[in-house]
Amino acid sequence: MDENNKAAKVEMATAYDSSSVESKWYKYWEENGFFHEEVDKDKQMFSIVMPPPNVTGALHLGHAMDSTIQDILTRFKRMQGFNTLWVPGTDHAGIATQAKVEGQLAKEGTSRHELGREKFLERVWDWKAQYGGRITQQLRRLGSSCDWERERFTMDEGCSKAVREAFVDLYSKGLIYRGNYIVNWCPKCHTTISDIEVEHNDRDGNLYHLRYPVKDSEEALVVATTRPETMLGDTAVAVHPEDERYRHLIGKTLILPLMDREIPIIADDYVDQEFGTGAVKITPAHDPNDFEMGLRHNLPQIIVMDKDAKMNEFAGKYQGLDRFEARKAVVADLKAAGVLVKIDPHAHAVGECYRCTTIIEPLVSKQWFVKMEPLAKPAIEVVRDGRLEFVPERFDKIYLGWMENIRDWCISRQLWWGHRIPVWYCEKCGAEICAKEDPSGCPTCGSENLRQDPDVLDTWFSSGLWPFSTLGWPEKTPELEQFYPTSVLVTGRDIIFFWVARMIFMAMEFMKEVPFPKVMIHGLVLDAQGRKMSKSLGNGVDPIEVIEQYGADTLRFMLITGNTPGNDLRFHPERLEATRNFSNKIWNASRYVLLSLEDYQEGPRGELALADRWILTRYASTIENVTKALENFDLGEAGRLLYEFIWNEFCDWYIELTKPRLYNKEDVLARHTAQSVLLEVLEGTLRLLHPFMPFLTEEIWQNFPVAGKSIMTQSWPGIPAYQDTVAEGNMTLLMEAIKAIRNIRAEMKVAPGQKVEIIMLAADKNQRAVLENGKADILKLAGGASVELFESLPEKPSQSASAVLGGVEIYLPLKGMMDLGKEIARLEKEISLAIQEQQVLETKLNNPGFTNKAPAPVVAKERERLEALLVRKITLEERIKELKQG
CATH class of the missing domain: 3.90.740.10 (Valyl/Leucyl/Isoleucyl-tRNA synthetase, editing domain)
Structure with missing residues (x-):
């Protein structure tokens, strides 16, 4: 999109269609190089490496969650102005890939042994070229903003060089040896x-x-x-x-x-x-x-x-x-x-x-092993002294428990596909030669009759080097200097021992520092019954099918929200519907706001209304709290905060409160002020939401009258200095009053279009002023025919439904529309609930263990709650008495 040529007229469809926008925007992002950044020493860096999925694999919900978390963090840091790198890549998956190709050969009536090693490996590389990119294409469908220009493969030239370097170094130090040891042996895969x-x-x-x-x-x-x-x-x-x-x-x-x-x-x-x-x-x-x-x-x-x-x-x-x-x-x-x-x-x-x-x-068989005790010691120390932290912290114990009882690591596999062990045997004198380059002769006797060890290395050996081999090690590249150690590792709880631990001890051995200071652990995605997803149970969910039905943003947001770090997530299909409703809510609200901005011109605002001051204060708090949650890797909480702010405060309240000013074209300044605040808050909120829902936010943002090629290249919203706690409190009172009236109407089954008389009693002068100024909003949003406000009443209105909130009494004289018995029953139920809460609070406050040990402000707050409860109970009892007399 041309940043200087944005249409003044909004061209948004009446409904959001994810299928029509996702491929368009991903292609646009990738073609414009928005995922790629050159090394920039003047910027603070953020880097992350993708846990490399198997080259044979297809996207599953575990990948989807893992990649969504990484993408959120990467987009967040990119918008904060960091020199950002997210390295993608795939693992050669020795057993799985060899099995795939052997299966093909079996269908052709041949085998790898008939082909021979060299020809077989050619077939594997051909298979990789044809099918190996499936999962990376699926990651694109998810919206993953990795730097595909720096994509790596565990058997590419650079990673293979790193593997040789590491093996020879460990061998020369006596940390790799060959011997008999007990191993897990598959009699079929051999x-x-x-x-x-x-x-x-x-x-x-x-x-x-x-x-x-x-x-x-x-x-x-x-x-x-x-x-x-x-x-x-x-x-x-x-x-x-x-x-x-x-x-x-x-x-x-x-x-x-x-x-x-x-x-x-x-x-x-x-x-x-x-x-x-x-x-x-x-x-x-x-x-x-x-x-x-x-x-x-x-x-x-x-x-x-x-x-x-x-x-x-x-x-x-x-x-x-x-x-x-x-x-x-x-x-x-x-x-x-x-x-x-x-x-x-x-x-x-x-x-x-x-x-x-x-x-x-x-x-028991003769295999190659890595001596773990000397390598494990520094890997244990970095966690004990806090140089490397797990999020959540409880995973420290799991990691340490495994590392402190670690056995020597069998690194040889009886396969042909993989990094071949760089050891040769002299057939003449029996010498064992370990070298970075293929030897031409025996250094002991000069014989050229050498035989290379037939085994290959465990896949985990190469992936253990991943955080630094992908950045160019053993060469001292600019990328290695700028982006290592990486900023954080994101991975599932089921892989701590097998991958995370190996990256840590490999990094301490070869880089002499941790590969990442933080390890963010997420749980597994289970079915609704809490079971692991598997083919045998038939309970698996294909993320691509979910994306095609609901959109990538819906899947992403659903996987992130409603969960806490490190805990497993149960996949409930109905949550997809709820999240899609959220997407539609954002779309409809944005379309409404943008349509109301068609005649908007930049200029100074007029006096801010109470609703403006309130939403700007809430917007500032949301920025602060979402940013803090993301910095603490609590993505679920960040998503929840955004959901609450967008759905409840911005859409359900602020937009409705601005409509009278937007529709009143005679008061130009008031209309302009409402437009200005709507634009500021919605555009900034879309930037906050972008890491979570990149496609939806891009599609909407491109319609905004603001400069820029993409929302993902915009800056992360700074926390506005604007804070108006008085307005926040006043607006809360007004909203609670409107909600109380709505609740009464709903309970009494008053028809939506029927207007009701509203009588309000507020002894407090400030509360009365807020309600007086908010009469127009109360009439509009609570379906009022009239609003009467009193400091005191000689007698309470009879035959009325009522509510009490914070010193304000609300009465709706329903004049024949009310079921008297039902209203009395409702009030009695409220009294019963109040008595239950009263008993809980009194028990708590009569317990010396609480009053003597809890902080004084906490105790005081509980006493205030009890006093307010007693006042409320008395008010409700009096109301029942009046209704019965009326």
Whole structure:
């Protein structure tokens, strides 16, 4: 849009149609480079990195919430004048992407092994080029104002260089090593997977009680297990050292049934005396807890399964059986041998591969690991000393609890797609070579017969470098110097351990400072019943479908409001309808205001009316409170404040209060003053709302008679110096009086078009003056035929409905329109509620624990509430008495 060529005539449709404006404005923003800023040392910077979604992914509600929060913060800071950068990007998603391409190959009747590694990787890159941009296009649909000119991919040239740099550096320091360790193994995907890639689902199973005989004794130990097939690899049975039942057996030997192998009885504090029999079989090669116990007690690791989850040669006669077939055979043989004591039904959580749902098999194998203890220490210290804070603060404990008990990190994956481990083996002398550049020969013997390690790195390794690799590290780029450390990280509560923690310790190792001073944690989006959304439950919601039906702004605002930081959000479809109604309210109000501005010319205002002084004061407070909420990352509260101000104060009250002046074209100055205040408040409020509802606000703002190419390049509203608390109080009184009259009319079912007589009693001179000056507003907004105002009345009007508020009594003589019995019942109900509140307050004020400990102003305020309540109760009782007499 040409900022100097805005139409004087408003051309807004009668109804807002999100589908007709969203693509138009996003294209306009992107084409004009509004999302991109060059490094500017003269400006304070704000930077944020997008948690990179999987390149295979499609937008889900978690992404939508995450990106909306980041976009709100980014647009807010951009409007505040910061040198702003929001880095977008995607993750190469090793397992998921490889599975996609392998699926394609299977349909073609071939496989990656038939293609070979090089050809297969070409196919993956082709797939990425064709399908990998889907989620970034969907993020655009949401309105995400990231700097797409700086979009990154975890396997682009720069990120790949950073990965090599980090790996070689850690390797050279002895922090990366290769060894046998227990890992999560997927027998179908044929790779290790990280803890976050394991989904635990409850399954019905059995608890098998087995009798292990003590050598050279009549005694036996009974153990309980859910996986009897793993007993073939048992190397010990453990009991708690303080368990009196078994203390005399510690150090003795058992005979392992079926295998006829001797195994020791050991003592370990890890054993739960209350679970099962209190004696636990230990299989170090097939259970992560047993593995750790095995290390403590120097137990052998006997692997009885291969990588297809079939029993191997160490499983004896069960060799070749699938693990579940082996379970049936083992149980049958145990029963036949008299070893099986009993079988109890037992539901328990079973780990499954997130990609293919195959049950995970814990397996000891040779993998690459990162030593975590030295890396975890500085990452713990930065949270303890406050250099890095979680919002909300309670997530500190969750983070610290995990970091203080962290195990070495398995970083190798048995895949072809990913960052290949930069280690080569000399086939001649056996040397191990780790290098940033591919070596041409062995530095030890000179042989050129080198073989690169076939494994690739865990995806989390590259994403752990994300806050600085995306800015050019290991090069010292201007972007790295200006935008690192980033300002805040926004992410879900379910990813603290797996991504946030790794970014923190990687940053402390390579950048020597935190990657961000704040981590804003949001909850998960659940269905209306509080369940996680999943395909199996059929309760998922497609954000793109929501956008197409309701618009991106409606989805954004719904996800942000009605929730507090860190807590999960339940998705209620009816909230979308309510938020769309809010959008329509803004549209209709803006259209009305803009139509009333068609003859508006800038110029000095006349005397401000009470409503003008009130709305300007409320506008200033809204700016201050919304800004404060955004600075504190309380986006839900910021949205609530805007909703209340726009819907209730601006639309429902101020616009209505200005109509008499706008329609009165004879009083030019009064009309101009109302127009001027409407323009100032609405235009500024749209800027406040823009980070939340970017499309709607842009479409409306482009019709305003103000300069600028886009609302998103306008400055954030400063807090006006204007404050008029007297006007605020007076306007509150006037509005409460109007609301009280409206309530009486509604309760008495007075027809909307029927005018009523209004009698008001106000002993206080100031209150009386406010109501006197507001008579015209009361008549218009409360449907009054007349308003009579008195300092005192010799007798209260009979046969009238009434209300009492803050020293003002309101009477509506309904003259036959009132159901007398109904009015008395209403007043009696008010008295009953007043008595209940009175009892609560009296109990509170009679409690020394409250009156002695609470601050004096708080106690005084409660006493004032009680006194006002007693006055109100007496007034209501007198009114009932009068009605009964009348």
